[in-house]
Amino acid sequence: MSVVDTRTRLPGVLRLGLARTGYEVRTFFRERDAVVFIFAYPIIMLAIFATVFGQDGATVGPEPGIPFAQYFLPGMVATGVMLSSFQQLAISIAVERDDGGLKRLHGTPLPPAAYFLGKTGEVLATSLIQTALLLAAAALLFDVPLPTTATAWATFAWVFVLGTAAGTLAGVAFSSVPRSGKSASAVVTPVVLVLQFISGVFFVFQDLPTWMQQVASVFPLKWMAQGMRSVFLPPSAEAWEVSGSWQHGATAVVLLVWAVGALVVGIRTFRWQRRDDG
Amino acid sequence: MPDAVEVVGLRKAYGEKRAVDGLDLHVAHGEVVAILGPNGAGKTTTVEILEGYRSRDGGDVRVLGQDPQTGGRDWRSRLGIVLQTNNDLAEATVAELVHHFARFFPDPRDPDEVIAAVGLQEKVRTRARQLSGGQRRRLDVALGIVGRPELLFLDEPTTGFDPQARRSFWDLVEALADGGTTILLTTHYLEEAERLADRVLVVRDGQVVAEGTPADLGGRTARQAVVRWTQDGQTREVRTDTPTQVVVELTGTFGGEVPGLQVLRPTLEDVYLSLIDGGTS
Numbered sequence: 008m009s010v011v012d013t014r015t016r017l018p019g020v021l022r023l024g025l026a027r028t029g030y031e032v033r034t035f036f037r038e039r040d041a042v043v044f045i046f047a048y049p050i051i052m053l054a055i056f057a058t059v060f061g062q063d064g065a066t067v068g069p070e071p072g073i074p075f076a077q078y079f080l081p082g083m084v085a086t087g088v089m090l091s092s093f094q095q096l097a098i099s100i101a102v103e104r105d106d107g108g109l110k111r112l113h114g115t116p117l118p119p120a121a122y123f124l125g126k127t128g129e130v131l132a133t134s135l136i137q138t139a140l141l142l143a144a145a146a147l148l149f150d151v152p153l154p155t156t157a158t159a160w161a162t163f164a165w166v167f168v169l170g171t172a173a174g175t176l177a178g179v180a181f182s183s184v185p186r187s188g189k190s191a192s193a194v195v196t197p198v199v200l201v202l203q204f205i206s207g208v209f210f211v212f213q214d215l216p217t218w219m220q221q222v223a224s225v226f227p228l229k230w231m232a233q234g235m236r237s238v239f240l241p242p243s244a245e246a247w248e249v250s251g252s253w254q255h256g257a258t259a260v261v262l263l264v265w266a267v268g269a270l271v272v273g274i275r276t277f278r279w280q281r282r283d284d285g
Numbered sequence: 286m287p288d289a290v291e292v293v294g295l296r297k298a299y300g301e302k303r304a305v306d307g308l309d310l311h312v313a314h315g316e317v318v319a320i321l322g323p324n325g326a327g328k329t330t331t332v333e334i335l336e337g338y339r340s341r342d343g344g345d346v347r348v349l350g351q352d353p354q355t356g357g358r359d360w361r362s363r364l365g366i367v368l369q370t371n372n373d374l375a376e377a378t379v380a381e382l383v384h385h386f387a388r389f390f391p392d393p394r395d396p397d398e399v400i401a402a403v404g405l406q407e408k409v410r411t412r413a414r415q416l417s418g419g420q421r422r423r424l425d426v427a428l429g430i431v432g433r434p435e436l437l438f439l440d441e442p443t444t445g446f447d448p449q450a451r452r453s454f455w456d457l458v459e460a461l462a463d464g465g466t467t468i469l470l471t472t473h474y475l476e477e478a479e480r481l482a483d484r485v486l487v488v489r490d491g492q493v494v495a496e497g498t499p500a501d502l503g504g505r506t507a508r509q510a511v512v513r514w515t516q517d518g519q520t521r522e523v524r525t526d527t528p529t530q531v532v533v534e535l536t537g538t539f540g541g542e543v544p545g546l547q548v549l550r551p552t553l554e555d556v557y558l559s560l561i562d563g564g565t566s
Contacts, residue, residue, distance in 0.1 A: 016391055017358050017359065017362060017391050018388060018389065018390075018391065022388075023388065023389065026385065026388050030377070030381070030385050033377070033381070034376040034377050037376040037377075037412075038376060103373065106371075106372050106373040106375075107368065107370070107371045107372070107373045108373030108374055110338065110368065111366075111368060111371065111373060111374075111428070113338070114336060114337075114338070114361070114364070114366040114368070115361060115366075115386065115389045115390075115432070116358040116359070116361040116362040116389050116390060116391075116432070117389045118358060280338065
């Protein structure tokens with residue numbers, strides 16, 4: 008029909024994804040409390056743990072020992088990625104669903120893929136900034152040596168990307184769990200907190216009871232932290248790992264399985280409206 | 286050309302409650318139709334089925350020639366939707382939002398013109414959370430019309446407005462209608478339906494109980510005048526199509542002034558109230 012032909016074509020998904028990313032990043036930085044929390048939390052935690060455990064130059068692990076600030080840095084990097092991907096998205100999407108923002112978008116020709124591209128872009132932008140701040144703080148304030156080899160940074164890159172992907176997709180899927188926007192952070196935050204305690208972020212993973220290590224091994228945070236340890240700890244620390252290895256293969260597999268599994272669950276459970284609406 | 290909206294025998298139940306129970310509705314292109322009814326009459330359910338937000342249990346629905354259940358992006362790009370209540374999008378400014386939403390559509394209106402049309406040009410840099418209720422609603426309308434919709438849905442657009450804000454909102458909707466936009470609005474304000482709509486449907490318990498232009502609503506009998514006077518200490522009244530004739534006859538009977546004389550025309554409100562009470566009285 009000529010009516011359709013004379014209309015300009017619908018804008019492309021990628022272009023809209025970019026537009027959404029710009030919008031998401033801009034509005035994210037306006038929620039000052041969330042920004043401060045997400046950016047400062049890993050740095051503050053690193054400062055506290057490094058200071059408390061590292062008093063009088065105490066070290067951890069095999070001879071000659073690893074300073075505590077260096078030991079905790081990889082866990083905090085992993086935690087930061089988890090905060091800005093999983094926690095940020097699970098809460099913000101739950102709030103958008105509750106306040107009608109998702110419903111409004113669904114009433115426009117915006118393709119769902121562009122919405123999720125926008126969220127992914129926002130997560131990438133915030134987690135990159137956050138990680139950079141954390142690394143800078145670790146290097147400048149706690150004299151943590153940063154890796155110098157290309158291999159180490161390549162490992163950092165793929166663990167970071169896979170971890171962000173798993174966290175993002177799991178965050179989208181988990182956003183359907185809180186019953187309202189108000190309860191969202193109360194439901195999501197404890198999940199993240201518990202994982203931090205059992206995944207070798209706040210405690211030395213090797214010191215945890217075996218059953219706790221096994222529970223943690225089901226979830227991505229343990230693998231992200233372990234992958235980051237392989238980047239930021241000296242090679243001598245590999246033998247000290249529970250398995251005696253960095254387990255890069257297993258790390259990649261677990262993170263991928265989480266990403267794919269969360270994608271499948273997310274596609275099946277995602278709702279544009281509250282449960283009590285339609 | 287088929288109608289913009291064609292609904293036959295629409296049904297939707299929530300558990301035991303039949304929210305929409307055999308509703309028929311037609312909206313021609315360029316027409317402004319109001320669905321009027323009390324809270325819980327099924328107005329929002331009906332409109333949200335037409336918008337593609339809710340599934341239906343039965344009936345035929347065509348909106349711009351499409352079944353809303355299967356309408357894609359092309360179809361959505363021809364609709365404008367203003368939902369009932371919103372407190373989303375809090376941190377973005379008026380200008381950012383209207384410009385951002387314009388990008389979703391293939392042939393949007395100029396965002397700055399839209400902002401001016403809804404009277405928010407003084408508020409372009411204000412974040413949505415800082416707008417008053419009426420300004421917020423104007424922003425909702427701006428986001429609803431920036432895609433140059435052929436068909437605009439307005440779900441209770443002026444609930445909670447002060448009279449001043451309501452009047453200027455009506456001017457805005459009239460301007461859109463004059464520009465050729467087809468509009469389907471729900472409201473529980475009679476005055477709003479009377480002012481804006483070419484045609485009004487009164488809905489009760491999920492069914493259309495009356496339909497017509499605001500002036501004809503309820504039919505001739507419902508619109509008959511009532512002549513009332515006092516005789517032998519009692520109030521008497523007759524319903525009539527020819528009140529002047531009745532008054533002339535009364536004047537003759539009383540030989541002059543008729544005690545307590547009143548000639549009453551039922552307002553739309555009287556008609557409406559008798560319609561929505563119809564089932565219970």
